[in-house]
Amino acid sequence: MNMNMRKSFWAFTAAALVAFACDSTKKESNENTEAVDSTAVSEVTEEESTAPNSLSAAEQEEGWKLLFDGTSTDGWRGYMSEEFPSDWKVEDGTLYMSASGRGEAGSENGGDILYDEKYGNFHLKVDWKISEGGNSGIFYLGQESDKYDYIWKTAPEMQVLDNEKHPDAMLGTDGNRKAGSLYDLYPAKPASAVNPVGEWNTAEVISYNGTVVHKLNGETVVEYHLWTPQWKEDVAKSKFPELNENWAEVAKEGYIGLQDHGDDVWFRNIKIKQL
Template identity: 55%
Template sequence: MKKSVLFAGAAALMLCFASCNGGKKAETTETPVEQPAAEAAAPEYKLLDLPTVDLSTFPKDKDGWITLFDGKTLNGWRGYDREDVPAAWIVDDGAIHIKGSGNGEAGAKDGGDLVFAHKFSNFELEFEWKVDKGANSGVFIMIQEVEGQPAYISAPEYQVLDNENHPDAKLGVDGNRKSASLYDMIPAKPQNAKPYGEWNKGKILCYKGTIAHYLNSDSPVVEYHMWTPAWKEMLDKSKFSKDKWPLAYELLLNCGGEKKEGFIGLQDHGDNVWYRNIRIKLLD
């Protein structure tokens, strides 16, 4: 008997609560919890697995310098993302010459970037370069061959440029698109490139993520450190940022892939440029 009275009282209270609120549910002051946005998936891409060469078959001097270009042939070299040498690249008077197409980057009928077909990790790379009037090119390191994409999408670039006559010299920030700069990220200082038609001496030192650029001097003009927060910050401020170019950002953030190694390459930017005396020393 007591139990039924309690139930009846509870029912009456519920009816009263409903009528007092106009039959509506009671309001709540709780703030909905926002769910974190799902992080965008990394862009998809395909890495190619093209032929490489046996570095031990190339001349090596007593100091450990290995000749990558013999001044006569393009032995060891091939096109980026291809197994042969593009016809736009020739040997000319002891130098590798990209014949300018006048059609902009990789615009030659049978052009495109050139790579030495061996992957490097820690090294010193020496080379000489000269440009035609108004010419543009570059030397890449840590290239990953990505199907359908340009070489620079994965590779830091040592800029090669006619600073006086190419408009790129005035673009970018603080001269970071001038010769020997880390393209679009760090300007080469001092800027001591020689005028077009004259040979320049360049060097790139790469050791466990620390990179230094040299130009006509024994002192570095650029230094940076890959795989660090500072490297990410530079990418965030460049044309390769995550919002501007997600795939380039993903690849450059992780330069060299899992093994932290990649190809060395020369850029076809549609202009006449020459390279010679290319040699490398492997570092432990």
């Protein structure tokens, strides 16, 4: 190979290497950009699917229904009332009850509220947050009757509680008044499934032909069976027969309710699917 050919060969080789390097850098840059774009799309999709008080496309297809849209009290009213209690507020996308310090008596213009539609077989989801030392509850299969001044005299209750500060956590039997429990009957286990005061918790109640499951933050914490001999025996040992002698005969369908127990409590993402 003469000198001129050798110079041309090395010049061509150098140019090819530079072109290859540039192409590789460009390809790597494009791949990184695509990865970032993909991540961004994924994050947006995830954010949209978990936005408070909304249903994802999958939930809509599965038949979920929002019971609270974050802006209005449509569908909600007071227990034994046609009106929505004025002490309950829609605040920052939540159903909020402010503390009255009156305990079970609740607020003067508050009281327990319910969604004005009865459900039998269902899967309910509710996010809740309680104040320090606070107490509240989520009712299901509830009934209205002139004989009873509170919905909890007719309905099972999933307890909402500050387990660290409220005395109810130390009362009852085996922790059956702690957060997530079927109040005064079956304790939530593990009790550690609850998040600390000030943090949101996701409660779920699944009711199907008498089998009832409580879930708290994704963990199953209670399972029981309505109307069975064991159920009637357990109810007989609780405080409920003193309040309603027929309490064990829980209805096959009833109202979803939220409790005013005189403490600050917030609810959001209330949704239900009929089974």
